[in-house]
Amino acid sequence: MFKQGVMVVAACASLLLGCATVEAEDTVAPSAAVEAFGQTPEGQAVDLYTLTNSNGLRARIMTYGALLVSMEVPDRDGTLADVVLGFDSLEDYLAGHPYFGATVGRYANRIALGKFSIEGTEYTLATNNAPNHLHGGNVGFDKRVWAAEIAEVENGAAVTFSYTSPDGEEGYPGTVTSQVTYTLTNDNELKVGYKATTDKATHVNLTHHSYFNLAGQGNGDILSHVLTVEADHYTPTDATYIPTGEIAPVANTPFDFTAPHTMGERIGQVEGGYDLNYVLNSKDDAVALAAKVYEPTTGRVMEVWTDEPGLQFYTGNFLDGTLTGKAGKVYNKNFGFCLEAQRFPDTPNRPNFPTSLLHPGETYTQTTVHKFYTK
Numbered sequence: 222m223f224k225q226g227v228m229v230v231a232a233c234a235s236l237l238l239g240c241a242t243v244e245a246e247d248t249v250a251p252s253a254a255v256e257a258f259g260q261t262p263e264g265q266a267v268d269l270y271t272l273t274n275s276n277g278l279r280a281r282i283m284t285y286g287a288l289l290v291s292m293e294v295p296d297r298d299g300t301l302a303d304v305v306l307g308f309d310s311l312e313d314y315l316a317g318h319p320y321f322g323a324t325v326g327r328y329a330n331r332i333a334l335g336k337f338s339i340e341g342t343e344y345t346l347a348t349n350n351a352p353n354h355l356h357g358g359n360v361g362f363d364k365r366v367w368a369a370e371i372a373e374v375e376n377g378a379a380v381t382f383s384y385t386s387p388d389g390e391e392g393y394p395g396t397v398t399s400q401v402t403y404t405l406t407n408d409n410e411l412k413v414g415y416k417a418t419t420d421k422a423t424h425v426n427l428t429h430h431s432y433f434n435l436a437g438q439g440n441g442d443i444l445s446h447v448l449t450v451e452a453d454h455y456t457p458t459d460a461t462y463i464p465t466g467e468i469a470p471v472a473n474t475p476f477d478f479t480a481p482h483t484m485g486e487r488i489g490q491v492e493g494g495y496d497l498n499y500v501l502n503s504k505d506d507a508v509a510l511a512a513k514v515y516e517p518t519t520g521r522v523m524e525v526w527t528d529e530p531g532l533q534f535y536t537g538n539f540l541d542g543t544l545t546g547k548a549g550k551v552y553n554k555n556f557g558f559c560l561e562a563q564r565f566p567d568t569p570n571r572p573n574f575p576t577s578l579l580h581p582g583e584t585y586t587q588t589t590v591h592k593f594y595t596k
């Protein structure tokens with residue numbers, strides 16, 4: 222055993238001629254639309270944004286958690302399917318779920334024992350994944366209602382979400398002003414761009430937490446999906462998923478996806494299933510290919526590109542059939558996989574890892590792209 226440790230903004234309106242040409246080619250004008258999705262128990266209104274690109278791909282994102290509710294992409298015959306797990310109603314999200322589609326922060330992944338120090342001051346966070354802190358605490362960014370605004374972009378449709386996290390929220394120092402922009406491009410990419418600033422030194426690590434199933438959400442497990450990861454190394458952990466600090470080679474382990482393998486091929490050798498952080502090979506800050514996933518029955522491919530140094534690969538090991546998702550589909554173990562671009566786990570306590578510290582005057586940024594096509 223290996224331990225792992227509807228307001229529509231459309232380009233079409235004033236461009237009648239352009240639209241006609243577009244329709245003749247069987248494409249549509251990209252658009253962004255908004256509708257009400259419900260309200261939280263505290264009475265905060267939640268909106269749902271729909272982005273449609275010129276090829277008819279559709280992403281729906283709500284203001285609760287700046288969370289991707291659905292992502293419809295074609296198979297090799299052009300048939301659209303929703304490839305992310307989630308729910309049909311806001312009430313189901315409010316009832317609790319394992320971060321389906323969410324924007325996770327202020328610190329995605331784990332912080333050992335919920336403690337870190339900055340300049341000699343120790344901060345204590347919730348140990349909501351005992352004995353550790355996970356995904357920003359009890360009420361992380363995934364459970365906040367974000368402000369939203371449709372953004373004008375050249376090559377698709379976009380919406381920007383904003384949230385200001387007050388000083389001391391969930392135990393973290395500093396007021397953090399954060400933004401996440403989802404852009405659905407006409408090149409069939411879902412681009413997620415982040416920005417954050419602070420008024421006191423703090424740790425920031427944001428990620429996108431969709432559970433993907435390229436055969437369509439709820440259509441079986443993901444074990445026959447073929448994965449390649451651009452990483453020669455990973456960060457081994459203890460039994461509570463806290464890194465030991467070592468940067469270990471993946472060679473000769475079931476974590477080696479430098480050549481394509483199905484997710485299921487060696488999963489039996491990994492206690493609990495895959496749940497580990499890869500150290501991506503790319504050494505500069507440019508957006509580079511991090512992983513590629515191919516689903517053979519539908520031909521759908523998703524590439525993940527990012528400028529982050531780490532990628533958490535998680536095979537939905539804790540899904541157990543107790544959640545019923547969209548269209549009445551039951552989510553059993555391994556029914557979705559996550560590829561979360563981020564800093565490494567427990568970075569605030571690991572000076573040898575690429576830093577997650579953000580000072581006043583600096584801007585945290587991240588660009589992660591999910592590119593869809595078929596073969």
Ligand code: BGC
Pocket residue numbers: 319320330462496497533535539559561
């Ligand atoms: C983590 C898992 C955790 C899951 C919660 C993933 O990012 O790697 O350990 O159980 O999030 O949904």
